[in-house]
Amino acid sequence: MPQTSTLYSFVNRWECDENDHLNVQFYFARFEEADRQFRLLSGLSDAVAGPRRVRHIRYHRELKDADLIEVRSGLAxxxxxxxxxxxxxxDPATGTLAATAIDGYDPGTHAAKSLRDRFAPHIVAMPEHAAPRGLGASPAPGRTGPSDLESQSAQICFRGTVMPRHLGPDNKADDGFALSAFTDGVVHVWQRTPMNHAFLTKHGYGRVAVEMKLTWHSPLKNGEAFYILTGFTGCREKTFSFRHHMFEARTDRLVACLDVVALVLDLKTRKSVALPGSAMDQIRRQTISV
Structure with a gap:
């Protein structure tokens, strides 16, 4: 069956970051809205399939100022x-695939046949280009505490408070808000490597994420303060990975984890560059166990 068009949008100039392309928080916000529309059109709900366990996004092409956006959704x-x-x-003007998101549910094998019948008009084949690549498909574990992370070199990179304007329709902070906090904090994570602000500015490079996986563990509500603890999880020749842990500040309750695969982008050629050897060494010395 063909996918259902669930969102029509446009890249606004104010949504673009220092790399002159759509900031990742707005990809998440648009996927969140597309998912709301898909749930309405298909009848998918937590009562039917259970809560979403994980959202996994891959970025395939840059979206820039004034580009058109369409999201098409299906169920596999x-x-x-x-x-x-x-x-x-x-981008419907060019047909270029910009990003993919897969949302994982675990309703139980006993429900498979009834769900297939119920959602038959919306079933599509799983496309290879949307499959996880640099990150595993499973949700991030929810047993980690701040003391253990700090003992492994994880550090705080952001503090904030949830305000009424940050709440979604369910009165909880949504994906877009969580990503805005992670995005603001990530520059301080890069500062912990030789690929700091001075290095990137000198060479005309930018910070780019190519894959992300968001796992919610508990809700974050109006008035709650939170902080983000981040640790590196690995590196390769051109990419490195890290995990953000968002904790509610009063009780140290784990709220969400965001796994990220990142790279250095040459802002002139728009191509990735190899990580400096010193950066790889430093990241490996700070790697946490996950």
Whole structure:
């Protein structure tokens, strides 16, 4: 079956970051809205399939100022989860695929046949380009505490408070707000490597994420203060990875984790560059166990 168009949008100039492309928080916000529309159109709900366990995004092409956006959504039973909702974001003017998101649900094998019948008009084949690549498909574990992370070289990179304007329709902070906090904090994570602000400015480089996985562990509500603890999880020749842990500040309750695969982008050629050897060494010395 063809996918359902669930969002029509546009890249506004104020949504673009220092790399002159759409900031990742607005990809998440648009996928969140597309998912709300898909749930309405398909009848998918937590009561039917259980809560979403994880959202996994891959960035395929840059979206820039004034680009058009369309999201098309479907549901797969041959994906990495028992039930996988697939969102594909593209520029309808060119047909270029910009990003993909897969949402993982685990309603139980006993429900497979009834769910297949119920969602038959929306079932699509799992596309290879949306499959996890640099990150595993499973949700991040929820047993980590701040003391353990700090003992492994994780450091705080952001503090904030949830305000009424940050709440979604369910009166909880949504994906877009969480990503805005992670995005503001990540520059301080890069500062912990030789690829700091001075290095990037000198060479005309930018910070770019190519893959992300968001796992919510508990809700964050109006008035709650929070902080983000981040540790590196690995590196390769051109990419490195880290995990953000968002904690509610009063009780140190784990709220969410965001796994990220990042790279250095040459802002002139728009191509990735190899990580400096000193950066790889320093990241490996600070790697946490996950």
């Amino acid at each position: 039973f041959d994906g990495p989860h028992m039930l996988t909702v697939i969102h594909e974001m593209l």
